[in-house]
Amino acid sequence: MDGRRYTLRNATRALTPTGGFLKGFAFTLNPYVGCAFGANRGCPYCYVRMLPVARAESGAWGSWVIAKSxxxxxxxxxxxxxxxxxxxxxxxxxxxxxxxxxxxxxxRLGLTRAALEVFTRHPIRRLLLQTRSPLIERDIDRIARLGDRVIVSLTVETDDDAVRRAVTPTSPSIERRLGTARRLRARGIFVQLAISPMLPNHADRMAALAGDCADRVVVDTYFAGDGSSGRRSRALKMGDLYARLGYEGWFEPGAERELLAALKSRLGKDRVLFSRAGFTAV
Ligand code: SF4
Incomplete structure (x- = not known):
């Protein structure tokens, strides 16, 4: 057992007005506080662990989750x-x-699933579902019912599963996530691949995979996308981790250039977005 636990708790609101990095979206919706993908050194780059919300419970980020019942x-x-x-x-x-x-x-809890049902009764212009989890396939029927009002943004930070295992050991495999992207698309759901944050990769192979399973791609980096020009990522010691893993050259501003070029060549520049401009494209 890894010690992860959840607590059911009533929230005071569902939708939170947003701005800043996500300007373009009127609201965020977080069914949970905390994230179990962060357990056991999962997602070491997750800067949410540095925000006040990460102190909602005692214990390490990833070890607890509050479910908004x-x-x-x-x-x-x-x-x-x-x-x-x-x-x-x-x-x-x-x-x-x-x-x-x-x-x-x-x-087990189905909070996101229940929220989808509410959105089908009360449609909005756009719902973006951001996840790294193949569990989203469980709700494929409900998501498909939202038609062009929904975008699924699937986090796939690299094409290299050895990199995935080294950096984000608790995340689902790359192959599994790409399979999810294909199955969502086969149901007519708009799929965005979020290469975010970009991890070490093979540019041409990543571009080929993205072209095969996504409607568009958003690339983001530690330096453009952590909300602090890389300071948060440095504070999380991502540079040290990359050095230990032999990935030094990848923790540099501009390391994304080769991948961006390969993606644009493969998908066309209109289907390849970068950082904030990508995440706020509603
Ligand atoms: S990066 Fe995302 S999936 Fe990973 S721990 Fe943070 S919130 Fe969870």
């Missing part, structure tokens, strides 16, 4: 209020900005 009820009330104010048709929601909505506890 009344999420669907709150969401329904808030969407009804948005409809009444005439703002629902223009609203875009990013789910989730500080957790993974399809981490393992979701299998």
């Amino acid at each position: 009344n999420l669907a009820e709150l969401l329904e009330l808030e969407l009804i209020a948005l409809e009444a104010s005439g703002r629902a048709r223009d609203a875009a929601v990013f789910c989730a900005s500080a957790t993974d909505p399809y981490q393992g506890f979701e299998r």
Whole structure:
């Protein structure tokens, strides 16, 4: 056992008004506080662990999760209020900005699944589901029902599973995630591959895989995307980890150039976005 635990707790709101990096989305929706993918040295780059939300419970990031047990009820009330104010048709929601909505506890708790049902009853302009988890396939029918109102953004940081095992050992395999992307697309769901943060990769192979299984790609890096020009990533000792793993040259501004060129050559420049411009493309 790895000590991960969850607590059910009532939240006071479902949707949080947003801005900053995610400007373009009116709201974020986080079904959970905390993220079990961060357990056991998983996602060492996750800067959410440095934010106040990571102190909602005692214990290491990843070892605890708070599940918002009344999420669907709150969401329904808030969407009804948005409809009444005439703002629902223009609203875009990013789910989730500080957790993974399809981490393992979701299998049992179904909070994200219940929220999808609410969105089918109260449509908004765009819902973006950001996850690294193949568990999202469980909800493929509900997601497909949202039609072009939904984007699934699947985190796949590298094409190299040895890199994935070395840096993010608790994440699902690359092959498994790419299979999920293909199955979502086969159901007509718009799939974005989030190469974020970009890990060491083989540019041409990564581009070929992306071209095969995504409608568009967003590339992000420690230096463009951690909200502090790389300071948070340095504080998380990502440079030290890369040095230990022999990846030194990859922890540098500009390390993404070769991959961006390969992706644009393969997919066309309109399907390849970078950092904030990509994540805010609703
Ligand atoms: S899945 Fe995302 S939120 Fe969860 S630990 Fe990893 S980077 Fe952080």
